[in-house]
Amino acid sequence: MKGWTGNIMRINLSDKTYKKEPYSEEFAQKWVGGRGFALKILWDELKPGIDPLGPENKLIVALGPIAGAPAPNTGKCVVAAKSPITGGYGDGNLGTRVSIELRKAGYDAMIIEGQAEKPTYISMQDDQIEFLSAEEIWGKGTYATNDWIYKKHGKSAGVLNIGQGGENMVLYAMIRSLEGRAGGRPGMGAVMGSKNLKAIVVKGTKDYPLADPAEYKRIGTQDLKKVGEIDKKTGWSIQSTNGVLAWCNEVAALPVHNFRKTHHPDAWKVDGVRLNEARVATYGCPNCTMRCGITIHDAEGHESELDYENIGLLGPNLDIFDFPQVASLNWLCDEYGIDTMSAGCVLSFYADAIEQGAIDGDFKFGDAEKAKELLTMTAHRTGTLGNLLADGSRKMAQKIGKNSIAYAMQVKGLEVAAYNCKFIPGMALAFGTAPIGAHHKESWIITYELRETKRESYGPEKAQKVIDLQRIRGGLFEYLPACRFPWIELGWGIENYPIYFNKATGLNWSLDDFWKVSDRVYALMKLFWAREFPDCQRSDDYPPAVWFDPANADTEGPIAGKVLEWDKYNQLLDHFYNIRGWDDRGIPTLKTAQALDLSSEAAELMKTFKLK
Numbered sequence: 001m002k003g004w005t006g007n008i009m010r011i012n013l014s015d016k017t018y019k020k021e022p023y024s025e026e027f028a029q030k031w032v033g034g035r036g037f038a039l040k041i042l043w044d045e046l047k048p049g050i051d052p053l054g055p056e057n058k059l060i061v062a063l064g065p066i067a068g069a070p071a072p073n074t075g076k077c078v079v080a081a082k083s084p085i086t087g088g089y090g091d092g093n094l095g096t097r098v099s100i101e102l103r104k105a106g107y108d109a110m111i112i113e114g115q116a117e118k119p120t121y122i123s124m125q126d127d128q129i130e131f132l133s134a135e136e137i138w139g140k141g142t143y144a145t146n147d148w149i150y151k152k153h154g155k156s157a158g159v160l161n162i163g164q165g166g167e168n169m170v171l172y173a174m175i176r177s178l179e180g181r182a183g184g185r186p187g188m189g190a191v192m193g194s195k196n197l198k199a200i201v202v203k204g205t206k207d208y209p210l211a212d213p214a215e216y217k218r219i220g221t222q223d224l225k226k227v228g229e230i231d232k233k234t235g236w237s238i239q240s241t242n243g244v245l246a247w248c249n250e251v252a253a254l255p256v257h258n259f260r261k262t263h264h265p266d267a268w269k270v271d272g273v274r275l276n277e278a279r280v281a282t283y284g285c286p287n288c289t290m291r292c293g294i295t296i297h298d299a300e301g302h303e304s305e306l307d308y309e310n311i312g313l314l315g316p317n318l319d320i321f322d323f324p325q326v327a328s329l330n331w332l333c334d335e336y337g338i339d340t341m342s343a344g345c346v347l348s349f350y351a352d353a354i355e356q357g358a359i360d361g362d363f364k365f366g367d368a369e370k371a372k373e374l375l376t377m378t379a380h381r382t383g384t385l386g387n388l389l390a391d392g393s394r395k396m397a398q399k400i401g402k403n404s405i406a407y408a409m410q411v412k413g414l415e416v417a418a419y420n421c422k423f424i425p426g427m428a429l430a431f432g433t434a435p436i437g438a439h440h441k442e443s444w445i446i447t448y449e450l451r452e453t454k455r456e457s458y459g460p461e462k463a464q465k466v467i468d469l470q471r472i473r474g475g476l477f478e479y480l481p482a483c484r485f486p487w488i489e490l491g492w493g494i495e496n497y498p499i500y501f502n503k504a505t506g507l508n509w510s511l512d513d514f515w516k517v518s519d520r521v522y523a524l525m526k527l528f529w530a531r532e533f534p535d536c537q538r539s540d541d542y543p544p545a546v547w548f549d550p551a552n553a554d555t556e557g558p559i560a561g562k563v564l565e566w567d568k569y570n571q572l573l574d575h576f577y578n579i580r581g582w583d584d585r586g587i588p589t590l591k592t593a594q595a596l597d598l599s600s601e602a603a604e605l606m607k608t609f610k611l612k
């Protein structure tokens with residue numbers, strides 16, 4: 001087998017043992033890596049119904065055949081587990097040196113199981129693992145933790161770590177790396193914390209097992225250079241991801257006031273131009289020539305790295321348009337290791353619920369100082385309120401009642417990304433059908449939808465486009481894994497990726513071979529859902545009800561008087577299910593599962609769940 005190392009490192013925190021385990025070429029070709037590996041391992045090894053925050057859950061760190069080796073933006077890594085916030089399969093993708101070091105250590109994945117008795121961190125050097133005390137850094141934020149680890153292990157180490165949010169099992173705690181990157185929105189940091197695992201440190205010294213190393217290196221480094229040149233020419237990284245904020249405001253897609261409004265006259269104060277003007281420094285992931293991490297000084301003087309999602313949800317969504325204050329909220333989320341996106345939606349939901357009279361409280365939209373206090377309470381689970389906020393908006397709504405679930409901005413428990421779909425049916429479908437909850441990473445149809453199709457259409461072409469994008473974004477880029485930004489932001493051809501893959505593995509795959517893997521991965525994520533929730537139904541794929549409420553329609557602007565329509569959304573969902581070969585509950589049929597080589601998984605599921 002070439003390209004893949006053929007090895008997984010299994011680490012047990014309960015009894016401090018570890019084992020190098022080979023995997024077969026058949027497994028490699030069926031699941032490729034990253035999300036594919038993680039999902040299949042969790043499917044095979046987790047008993048349905050286990051507590052995501054108990055020792056039986058497993059944390060997977062997964063790479064693939066081109067991860068780490070030089071080619072455009074391959075410094076990415078997938079972290080996955082059963083999600084504590086959705087109860088289904090959960091994962092995230094973050095830039096880290098672990099993608100380089102773990103592959104150089106001779107492994108494509110780690111399976112971390114059990115629970116350490118005391119705060120621990122793992123240090124891996126090639127085939128050796130040490131279980132080390134993390135008591136000195138337990139209770140510390142991610143910045144101090146990272147510094148402490150760099151001092152002990154050097155800056156060349158790959159490091160993943162958690163902050164207080166993960167330690168206290170905030171359901172949307174993330175894993176952090178490189179002092180500026182974060183991944184695992186559906187609570188991967190909480191899973192790490194539940195295992196008493198503060199950090200993972202990796203160093204490797206071996207060569208990548210490439211089929212054609214000279215040719216791979218030639219093409220990979222040449223293309224890395226070309227991507228950097230395109231970035232310079234287009235100027236994308238001048239505003240980076242926040243370039244989209246002004247556009248969202250213009251087309252009425254910005255989340256404002258817990259998504260009740262879609263645009264705001266002060267939005268320019270936190271747009272991409274202002275971000276670039278306030279820039280202090282620029283950061284990036286390994287193997288990247290279009291570094292997108294822009295930092296600015298926050299209100300307390302910290303350097304805070306900001307992306308569009310963070311700004312949209314911690315800024316306009318909370319009616320906060322003061323950039324240093326938005327940066328402060330972002331810095332606190334990074335320090336505590338909690339997801340900025342969920343945190344922004346949780347706080348906006350709390351302010352909205354107070355405004356609606358559903359709950360008593362003294363937090364108002366626009367109050368940045370109080371928002372900081374609430375984030376600190378959340379990360380430490382301080383008192384009843386801290387605990388309420390730490391459990392995410394779906395659980396909050398279940399506790400608050402009074403139909404507040406209608407404006408809890410989440411799908412399957414995971415809070416929505418910063419695109420207000422009050423009148424954007426295709427993007428609403430993308431959120432609704434995202435198998436890990438409302439993440440934009442699965443399918444970002446919004447620009448296509450607004451630029452190339454009629455916004456008001458619920459036609460099958462939108463369902464098809466959502467699926468096409470899921471195949472690329474939630475599929476290919478998540479199981480290679482590699483950063484999707486060269487493709488989506490700079491138009492770097494998707495056809496380049498089979499070239500890298502084939503030079504790495506010696507295979508001869510076309511894009512169609514990849515789409516079959518993507519469809520298999522999507523089907524198994526849904527079978528995983530059905531295994532955890534045998535009473536699952538199509539309403540699991542519904543976006544928040546407030547987007548359908550005529551009383552919530554804009555009173556002015558480009559979409560005045562317009563909201564989504566339930567019967568039409570259901571038709572769109574049917575188009576989606578028909579194209580995918582899923583039943584009317586949104587679960588793959590037996591025939592579809594068999595066509596995707598998932599017969600054994602389907603047979604196992606059939607013990608507890610009837611596939612149609």
Ligand code: PTT
Pocket residue numbers: 076091092093094095096174180181182183184185186241285305307308309310333334337338339340341441477478481482483484485
């Ligand atoms: C991702 C999600 C995103 S997606 C953002 S901003 W974005 C938020 N970033 C957070 C952060 O920062 N700190 C924090 N405490 N919470 C945060 N929550 C949010 O998390 C990220 C980039 C970005 S910036 C995006 S879109 C792209 N995402 C990719 C992806 O998902 N897959 C892939 N193959 N390539 C991608 N490239 C881009 O990477 P999650 P990162 Mg992240 C600080 O993981 O769980 O998907 O959450 O990875 O290394 O920080 O790079 O406008």
Ligand code: SF4
Pocket residue numbers: 073074075095283284285287288289290291292293483484485486
């Ligand atoms: Fe990382 Fe941004 Fe480069 Fe992607 S474009 S690899 S997220 S720095």
